[in-house]
Amino acid sequence: MSLDQRSSQLLHLLIETKSPISIRELGESLRVSRRTIYYNLEKINDWLKEQKLEEVQSVKSLGVFVTEDSRARIPNLIRLNSTIDYYFTAAEREKLILIALLTNTDSLYLQEFMDMTKVSRNSCLADIKAVKRTCKRYQLEVLFQRSKGYFMTGSEYQIRKLFIDTFNYPASSELSNEMKASWSHFDPHLLDMVKQCDRLVSRLQKEFELQLTSEAISELSWHLAFFIHRVRLGFVISLNPDEREALNASPAYKGALVIADQLSKQFNLTIPEHEVCYFTIFLLSLRNQSEKQLDKIGGLHTVVRKMVIDFQRYSCIEFDNYQAVEQNLLIHIRPAYYRLKYGIQLKNPLTTSVKEKYGEVFQLTKKVVHHLESFFGTIVNEDELAYIAMHFGGWMRKEGNTPVSRKTAVIVCSSGVGTSQILKSQLESLFSTLDFEVVTSIEKIRSDAEIVFTTVSIPDQHLPTFHVNAILSDLEKERLLTYVNRTLNQSFVTSQNEQTNQILKSIGKHATVHNQKQLLTEIENILSDNHLHIREPYKPMLNEIIDGSSIQLANKVDSWQSAVELAAAPLLEKDLITKDYIDAMITNINELGPYVIIAPHVAIPHARPEDGVNKLAMGLLKLHQPIAFSKEVRHQASLIFILAATDNETHLKALSQLSSMLSDEENIDTLINARTIEDLQSLIDKYSE
Structure with a gap:
């Protein structure tokens, strides 16, 4: 028998996933219903039986998986059996054609491309057009001659750059394997x-x-x-x-x-x-x-320091160990300098996840990266930007996290300090009984390690090993919680046997059951997809932490100290902050200068959460006559926003919305010229979406 395209894709997904994966997660990965997954699993099991292999296994509350023996033997069977193939997307077919053009020394004609990509003539011609458009962006050209077939011409530097950008898929991916096989065909x-x-x-x-x-x-x-x-x-x-x-x-x-x-x-x-x-x-x-081994680039340390200072200013947080933040960011930025200077693209597989899950940190990073762009003389692309955002986000989560030490876990992460700190923080929040250590390669795994989490493929360590993404989805967190705790004999998942039997008994009262075993299995499958639900901490919007009762209008004040006290008064009255917090804000400005001026006419005084914050809140004082925070004209402010944050993250959505509002000079003018609290609240509501 043969497998259809979807069943083939599902089998490949199961082979690449080394731990049980839930039906719901499989459905989301392939964008199909749960029923379709069960139907395709039946087809796969029929095919596996025909090949004399074990069927797909199912573990209640965890999901389904392919046994080690089957996983080892299936790839060879796939290569021998032409009836099961991986179907490449248009983007993947384009990369296959590019690799063939870059590595082949013989004549290449349309038929070779059709055989390689397994698509029709018209689809292949469309792929070649896409390849030509890609090459044009690199100042390269794909030509055709009857005697030579298709070939590429242009600068050698650009040809190598195109190869590097094209040949950057994970080593274990189907596309990567096919690109290597194609090249090997031309060069034994x-x-x-x-x-x-x-x-x-x-x-x-x-x-x-x-x-x-x-x-x-x-x-x-x-x-x-x-x-x-x-x-x-x-x-x-x-x-x-x-x-x-x-x-x-x-x-x-x-x-x-x-x-x-x-x-x-x-x-x-x-x-x-x-x-x-x-x-x-x-x-x-x-x-x-x-x-x-890093090259010393004059002036770069100063640029990085400015980035860290501005990030703290815009995010209204203070890093306890800002020197370590600077030093680790510098270690990443130095090689990034050469990548940007010489056009070497570093593909970041986590860019989309960072933008979706850490959007506020990503936007704050965009506000400070202009220091780098001015120094480099070029635009910092989103992949590099995401790595920098991961660095900041990792340190924000790292500070203050002290896991309970019971068992030793190692995180093998190849994406740098920021990425590893984000992953470490997520895992610490899931497993309080594990003591985590981050390493960059398997050679550095401690001898006393009891469990391994890794973002890359590694050889068998004879330890429980879990392959994870650096940024975990809710489904991945659910699956890890269940499977890791079971592995460590710390399972907290209540057995569903009793519940399953009760359901089966109720069905038997009102219907005739023809296949009790099959019905029992399907009930367990349904229940196993509804075990745990993990959600990120809620981040309120701007108008949820600042409302009319916290907004004030005044003609003038005698000093900036009075402005801070008056702006914070409503928060103090509602017991959202203590008097110590107001004193801490004033002390910070006295010691650090007018760092609270984040835009013309706008100040955001703040202190650390432990200085006296009882609940996340914000206050606004609008002055008719601006108050000076120093002798310089640029340090005058008419809008005083008091921020009382409870940690390094919860306030970021509201702060991002405030930043968007204040980035438009017309909005600042509207706020300054507002005559009523309602006018101020109206604009705040507009940006609280």
Whole structure:
């Protein structure tokens, strides 16, 4: 028998997911109903029986999974059995065609592309048009000649940039495997070459103290293999003298020389000086480098410090250890400088999740990244922006979190400090009895570790290992809660046997049951999808924490201290803050200066939650005559917003809405010229959506 497209996709999803996954999560992943999933599972089980493999297993309250034996044998059967295939999307087909054009040395015609992508002639022609549009963005051109077929022309630098941007999928993905297979078809010695490059990079990692994850080593090895491929064909990079001089002075140049020397010996190649400089660029652009190996970029530390200061100002929080925040952000920003300067794209698989789940932090990061853009002389793309937002978000969640230490858990995360801190914070909130430690590679897993959470594929550690995304969805949290606690013999999920039997008994009173075993299984499947529900902490909107009773209008005040006291008075009267909080705000301004001026005519005094906040709140004082927070004219304010935050996160949605409102100068004028509290409240309501 053969599997249809959806059943094939479902089987691939089950193979890639190493722990049980619920029917609901499968339905959301494939965007189909629960009934459709059960129907496709029946088809898969029939196919597995035909192949003499174990059926898909089901664990109550956890979900379904493929056994280890079946998971190991299915890929070989899929390759041998042409009746089951993965169906590539249009975007994936475009990448397959690009890789073929970039790596093939023979003639390529339409039929080769059709065989590779498994689509019709018209669909393939549409894919080729899309490929041409992509190449045009890189100043490259795809041409066709009867004698040569399809081929690519243009700058060697841009050709390599296109390869790097195209060949950036997870190593275990179906698309990545197909791209590698396609390239191997054109070059039978490719895999041996990649293995040699992998050994070389692993050795360099130790020699130059580079902190590379296994995923980064693999990716770099494939990139090196492509560079070797191009040099063998006679295509070399050309850099201007000034660039070469600057790169020669970099600490990474020594590592590039070693790479060039080893490649020359292993592959009998002559590596030109320009190529050594190109290797240097790559080493400089890698994430997770140790601080010792990082290039010193004059002025960058100052830029990062300004970013951290502004982030605290706009988010109305204070980092306890702001030097550590600066230092860790600097370690990420330095290689990002080279990526942006030389156009090396770093695909961030979490960008969409960051924007959706940490939208307020992402928007605050956008407000401070202009310091980098001015320094770099280029726009910071959303993928890099998301990494910086993850850094800030990770530190916001890290401060104040002290997990109860009972068992030792290790988090293997390859995406940097910010990402790992976000993941660590989420896991700590789920499992209070685990003591978490973050590492960047499996070699650093402690000997006393009892459980492993990882964002990358790792070899079997003979420990309970859970593959997770850096940003967990509600469904993933539910599944982890159930499965991890069961693994640790700390299950808190009440057995549903009694409830299932009661339902079955009730059905028997009013209907004839023809297949009690099957009915029991289906009831358990339904109940198992309704076990735990995890939700992020509620973040109120702007008009939920500031209303008419907290808004005041006044003609003038004698001093900025009086302005702060008057603006905070309604919050004090309602016992939302204490007198100590008002004193702390005034002390902060005395010690730190007029940092509370965040926009022309606008001040947001605030202090730390522990200084006397009883409940999240905000107050507004509108002055007819502005008050000066210093002798400088730019430090005068007519709008005094008091913020009383209870933690580093709950106030961020309201603050983001306030920021949107104040980013428009017309809105500031409207607030300043408002004559009634209702006028002020009306504009606040408009932005509280």
